[in-house]
Amino acid sequence: MTADEQIPVVLAAHGTQEPSGPVTIEAVAAALSERLGGRRVEVGYLDVIEPTVGQTLAALGSTAVVVPLLLAPGYHVDVDLPAVAAEHDHPVERTASVGPDPRIVDAVLERLVEAGYQQGDAIVLGAAGSSSPRSAEATARTVAELALRTGARVLAAYASASRPSPAEAVAQLRAEGHERVALATYLLAPGLFSERMRAAGADVVSEPIGATPALLDVIVDRITAVEAAQPVG
Numbered sequence: 001m002t003a004d005e006q007i008p009v010v011l012a013a014h015g016t017q018e019p020s021g022p023v024t025i026e027a028v029a030a031a032l033s034e035r036l037g038g039r040r041v042e043v044g045y046l047d048v049i050e051p052t053v054g055q056t057l058a059a060l061g062s063t064a065v066v067v068p069l070l071l072a073p074g075y076h077v078d079v080d081l082p083a084v085a086a087e088h089d090h091p092v093e094r095t096a097s098v099g100p101d102p103r104i105v106d107a108v109l110e111r112l113v114e115a116g117y118q119q120g121d122a123i124v125l126g127a128a129g130s131s132s133p134r135s136a137e138a139t140a141r142t143v144a145e146l147a148l149r150t151g152a153r154v155l156a157a158y159a160s161a162s163r164p165s166p167a168e169a170v171a172q173l174r175a176e177g178h179e180r181v182a183l184a185t186y187l188l189a190p191g192l193f194s195e196r197m198r199a200a201g202a203d204v205v206s207e208p209i210g211a212t213p214a215l216l217d218v219i220v221d222r223i224t225a226v227e228a229a230q231p232v233g
Contacts, residue, residue: 008040009223010056012081013069014128015048016191022049024189025069028211028219035216036223046076054084063090065226067219071099071186072139074132095222098188098215100138105145107214111206112184121204122153122178124169126197127186129158136162142186153178157200159193166200180204188215 009032013025025043033041042060044053057064066085068077077097085092098104112123125146127139139156147154153176157169164172166183173181183202187194188209198205209215 006039010066011069012053015045018191021189021191031211057088066094068097070097072135074130074135095226100141103214107212115206116204117182121180121182122173124183129161159196
């Protein structure tokens, strides 16, 4: 099957008014298209900016595979995307969210080392946050994986919806006696939430994950899994 014959992919991403955020997401889409041999990959946003996922699907006017470009399941995965898919005039298959996944932890650690992480630093895993229990459980799995990899004290923090906040988590680790605290930004792209990570007072703050090979590996596997289980078209 040629790239033109393959079902288009739509990446469903968080929106942000920070210009570098959509630039990063579009870079992921471009890299994914190249990785998939030129397959059509479009972007739709779940909040804040357009095009929305629904608008992107409408513009395609065809069947599609939607990948939630999210690091944990939650309201968007469980409620928003099923509703959008149901309103589309053509079949839509939805993959699992890209996180949690051990390969994403690989990318988080890579970014953390780039930022200056040192063995022995306590770590805050700075996530977007959600009121969904499934999201909290997924973040807890990532915290456990990161602690196993580093041997460090790792504490989750959330930019919205849940506590502790990034600043509160940093303060807690300092109160526990940790001299250095590194904040691992558990976000895919820059935006308001990554600004909250930088303002949390950690000694080291990593950049968002971005269009890393590990992320692309996960996305490809998510697409392959859903198409093997239930071909779209």
